[in-house]
Amino acid sequence: MYASLYRALYRIRRLEEETARIYPTDRIKSPVHLSIGQEAVAVGVCATLQPQDVVFGTYRGHALYLAKGGSMKAMVAEMFGKVTGCARGKGGSMHLIAPEVGVMGTSAVVGTTIPNAVGYAYALRYRESDSLVVSFFGDGATEEGVFAESLNFAALKQLPILFVCENNQYAIHTHQARRQATTDICARVTAHGIPAERITNNDVLRLFERSQAITREIRAGHGPRFLEVMTYRWFEHVGPNKDFQLGYRSLEEAQPWIESDQVVRLANLVDRPVREQIEREVTEEVLDAFRFAEASPFPNATELDADVFKEEAACSLI
Amino acid sequence: MYASLYRALYRIRRLEEETARIYPTDRIKSPVHLSIGQEAVAVGVCATLQPQDVVFGTYRGHALYLAKGGSMKAMVAEMFGKVTGCARGKGGSMHLIAPEVGVMGTSAVVGTTIPNAVGYAYALRYRESDSLVVSFFGDGATEEGVFAESLNFAALKQLPILFVCENNQYAIHTHQARRQATTDICARVTAHGIPAERITNNDVLRLFERSQAITREIRAGHGPRFLEVMTYRWFEHVGPNKDFQLGYRSLEEAQPWIESDQVVRLANLVDRPVREQIEREVTEEVLDAFRFAEASPFPNATELDADVFKEEAACSLI
Amino acid sequence: MLTHLTPGIQQETPRTETLTRELSYVEALREATDQAMEADPSVILFGLDVDDPKAIQGTTRGLAEKYGPARVFGTPLSEDAMTGTAIGMALAGLRPIHVHIRMDFLMLAMNQLVNVAAKSRYMYGGKVALPLVIRSMIGKSWGQGAQHSQGLYSFFMHVPGLKVVAPTTPFDAKGCLLAAIHDDNPVMFVEHRILHFHKGPVPTESYTVQPGRSRITATGEDVTLVGISAMQPECLAARHYLAAIGIHAEVIDPIWLSPLDIEPIVESAEKTGRLVVVDNGWSNCGAGAEILAQVAERLMGIRDLRVRRMGFAPVTCPTTPVLEELFYPNARTIAGAARDLVEGQPTGWIPEENPALRGIAFKGPF
Amino acid sequence: MLTHLTPGIQQETPRTETLTRELSYVEALREATDQAMEADPSVILFGLDVDDPKAIQGTTRGLAEKYGPARVFGTPLSEDAMTGTAIGMALAGLRPIHVHIRMDFLMLAMNQLVNVAAKSRYMYGGKVALPLVIRSMIGKSWGQGAQHSQGLYSFFMHVPGLKVVAPTTPFDAKGCLLAAIHDDNPVMFVEHRILHFHKGPVPTESYTVQPGRSRITATGEDVTLVGISAMQPECLAARHYLAAIGIHAEVIDPIWLSPLDIEPIVESAEKTGRLVVVDNGWSNCGAGAEILAQVAERLMGIRDLRVRRMGFAPVTCPTTPVLEELFYPNARTIAGAARDLVEGQPTGWIPEENPALRGIAFKGPF
Ligand SMILES: Cc1ncc(C[n+]2csc(CCOP(=O)(O)OP(=O)(O)O)c2C)c(N)n1
Ligand SMILES: Cc1ncc(C[n+]2csc(CCOP(=O)(O)OP(=O)(O)O)c2C)c(N)n1
């Protein structure tokens, strides 16, 4: 299991490092919100999911998309604006999608996918499926009214959904304490009747363990659950650089998070040969993905008008 | 004090009874959301306010408008659509206003005045005023996302505002338990760092006492507070009739509330001659208000275009 | 991850010649919903108060009992999240119908409607579809006032990725609602409280009135009247007033506002040379502006033409009846405007009120 | 219950003849805000990230330090409540400026904007005033995509009770922002990220560019180009392309979209006989539809005219640059359309790109 978690973490890390590295060449025609430092959240949770389970995320969605099994080639091609991208080049880094593996969307407007996830969970319950939905969002999203509304409805209908708050303590450059009257997000959640717990230290193994237990309960029909995972963003909010020089946060603050890097931690838990093989394979996969993106064509002009509407009805109702 | 509370309660009761009585004559050209049964909430709180304190309310606003000192004549005229109405006939029963006594607005869209009240409180704090704001709303309004957002901001900035939830247990015909995963509204509020308490039985004296203590603390700069008052609506959601025949609630459920009618209770606490004088005066005031409304003219056609914008600037900034 | 259920009911063309049964607009909506739910278990219905004793003016009456609380349910007061929830359901292959008793309340749902529903299919490169119907009602009369009277459909016409329909007859109410439910895209279904009271012939079977087809509701040669939503019956009444003075108006009901079927309007305007668009909303950047702009783009230089918009007065809706009367166009003011256009000058003419042509009046409380 | 403070600074007319100082649009906004805050302690500034290191592209730089956290503050991510809060402040006599880094996010604030801000004064019979400014920015380029690129100002033009302004030059940015802050009504102040990079002459003193006045930015006889927001510099560049083939375009900048100063547009269209309105949003029910409709109502039967709208392609904004390029009008496509109109037929002509006329390009990350 360490090996597969390490592979998942390392895949995301390498992909994003490569993204940051080539960003200055302007081949990526899209803003990028890197997850470096936060990979553990998507990985720890998604490792406990089934392929038919569904996730919704945010513009900071590379990690989630990859952790849930999205094609790396299609993702890099999407960032390059190529027609082979997962959204045919129309969505960019902020609108990743992979319905074939249950990635049902990521949005650039904070908080918007939370109720979408709830609705999907409603449909699963309605269809008596034993799948579940996981909704990923940041600490900032919990300030949007839609968060409280969504919690209430999910709890009222006892839906099969896990809410995961990736608390990196910042919304862009503003610390949580300057935006939230109390920083105890779990207390706000339990007040809606949803059991909530916090992982305080980005610990991927602890998260994996808790997520496994929690998703089991959700599948058993015990209603929604909430997980807050404290984590840290190493790079700037958007873009390929570090930003400690801006002064809104200090390198000292980041230090403990960097020292407890889950990628390094898991690397050390995997036997050297296995680990080296993983690293070779992942590096090859990453370079392949960039080569694929580079070699792929841009959409042609006729694509502009395609897919505003779905033309034929999927079911013949009448 | 009993006498003045009784007068305030009785004024609202008589006014609304008269409203219901004449409604079938079609002279009131406006929907009416009666507060009969709920008068204690507005009265108990407003009795502890200063004239320069400010309140915001809802479409069910007759009680609040009167309790805060709004002109009864202007209110009835407003319901009649007359130019002498508090909104010149343009607002109707749902949009009462009386800035001269601190009634800063009532809205027909649930929840909308909550953040308006918060903003007003911000201005008071900014101007170092020792006034405060009270925001009145129903149990249904707490389901709107804006409620959570408003609580967070009020708590973050420690604003001088009292939130008062008039919990009559219904939003139109739907019971709170069918809309809220947990009916403990106070728990949701305290999770935002705002002290909250509940008056369980519509008790106007207890409410008065608590409101007095709480508003004192708010004025002393201790930040926002929350009061939930359990109460009961005797009439239909909108309109002049009882509606127990609809079946969404039972007369048995209403019985305890009717038996503990605060108007009757206070009447019994006031000496008979005083009480009779109050009743005479109020009855006269009510009839006067209807006569005034009846006799007042409708706005003339030129009013249609008036007051879309304020034309001259109030301050010469530049 | 869910696949669509495929029910076996066939598409049928309504046999208009056998239309003998009359239903109200409300009953037509109820029947359409019932038939769709009967045919396809993926159709579900929710919104504030859909399952309460008033049952959204009766349009959802009995459906909670018939289909159970998992398929028909009232919601918390949470327009934003419930719209997002509807979108999530649609992503999962359900066909939700989300009902709002007032169009004004959609302002709380704009983020999900404009930023998510309208865009999902395109921004995800065609990977998803959103079979979603949003029903909402425009209010009028009896002091509905500022926040319970708006006809804001032009917002939705503005945004690619949404379809918009505002049927004006019971026949179209049923056929358009079935078409909307049948559609794999988000459809804003616009109703008017006054139209709810209208009655008309409605076939018993399932049928659809498809997107992008307008209807000529009366023919004439002198002036074209386009009436949207509750202004359609006003235009038909105006035609009678005009006929009495020898002016023959053609009346068109766009039905679907997006996609908009401009062709018949252009043809009619080319024929009559005069076009009045009567909107059930404000004129500025409204549906009428769009229709005039398209007609101008198409016919300028081809046909000498006079055009005119009518709509809500450019103010907030007042409650007092004397001002509310001035706020809305009506059959008589429409007739007056049409005559002015025909004569090429202001005539000041407004016909005497004919009680037989008076619109349905709504009386309170609400 | 609060009364207005009355600061003593006088209104001045800008001495345009002495405009030697150049500022960027960003600096002009910053200076306007600073001067307004200096002049009147009731002006306060807030919104997500106004006090962060990026300071809304620099437009709020240094103001938090200068005026302190009670007057300049970042907010929680709560657009709905913060808009309602701004309204409450304005009711109390403050003059809030609420800033949004993206116009798209206003969709979360529509209820307060449309149902409360626009209506309060009217529905309360004139008893209150709402001196409120909402700043928001339209994004473009570098994969902003579906949810970070919309120009939704026609929504606000549609609703009585809101003013809308979209200044295109640093001079107007400063003057319009001061006018907006000075105004006792809610003003939607629309910026464009691309325009932020523009530089131009800006007077040092306070001055206002008042509501309801458009500006002829270049004169010509053959065709009228109306360019809104970032399409104004594109129209000016198109004029150069057209001049090279002997077509003389008149260019108009409406500046204020509501109230809209239609007179100069009508006069120009009457003079040239050809009108192209280039919108920075979708055409359907957009600002261009309104302008065309008004011109058609006024000029049909008076002047033989050809009209045309340009705007966003009727699709969601794609991120990939090859499609994004097709999504927006630009100087060359505008020139082509104008020529077609002048020649009365499709010519297929699009000028060769002249690098000197290329618009400012925005490069990522954001
Ligand atoms: C509704 C909305 N408001 C504001 C923004 C601008 N914005 C983009 S990301 C962001 C911060 C979000 O913080 P958080 O939810 O903690 O996520 P993180 O970026 O830390 O992963 C903000 C304010 C937005 N995209 N959407
Ligand atoms: C945003 C919004 N959604 C729905 C409605 C329709 N509506 C009017 S009153 C009401 C119930 C509100 O219940 P509550 O807040 O408890 O107040 P009460 O009527 O009980 O005083 C509803 C749903 C509305 N006016 N506004």
Ligand SMILES: [Mg+2]
């Ligand atoms: Mg964060």
Ligand SMILES: [Mg+2]
């Ligand atoms: Mg209630």
